[in-house]
Amino acid sequence: MICPICKKPADNSAANRFRPFCSERCQMVDLGTWAGEGYRVPGAKLPDRDHPDDRRKKLLN
Numbered sequence: 001m002i003c004p005i006c007k008k009p010a011d012n013s014a015a016n017r018f019r020p021f022c023s024e025r026c027q028m029v030d031l032g033t034w035a036g037e038g039y040r041v042p043g044a045k046l047p048d049r050d051h052p053d054d055r056r057k058k059l060l061n
């Protein structure tokens with residue numbers, strides 16, 4: 001099977017506890033994706049910490 005995050009072949013056996021992702025890294029990227037969507041509340045003030053989108057880009061690079 002193909003990892004939905006990095007599009008590389010992922011281990012589909014029970015040994016891979018990050019299924020359907022290839023690794024913990026891709027699993028966390030996926031979690032960060034939907035968590036980031038939830039942060040975008042119109043008009044809400046965000047703390048000036050690292051931006052979710054920036055963090056995701058770093059993980060993908």
Ligand SMILES: [Zn+2]
Binds near residue numbers: 004005006007022026
């Ligand atoms: Zn992956």
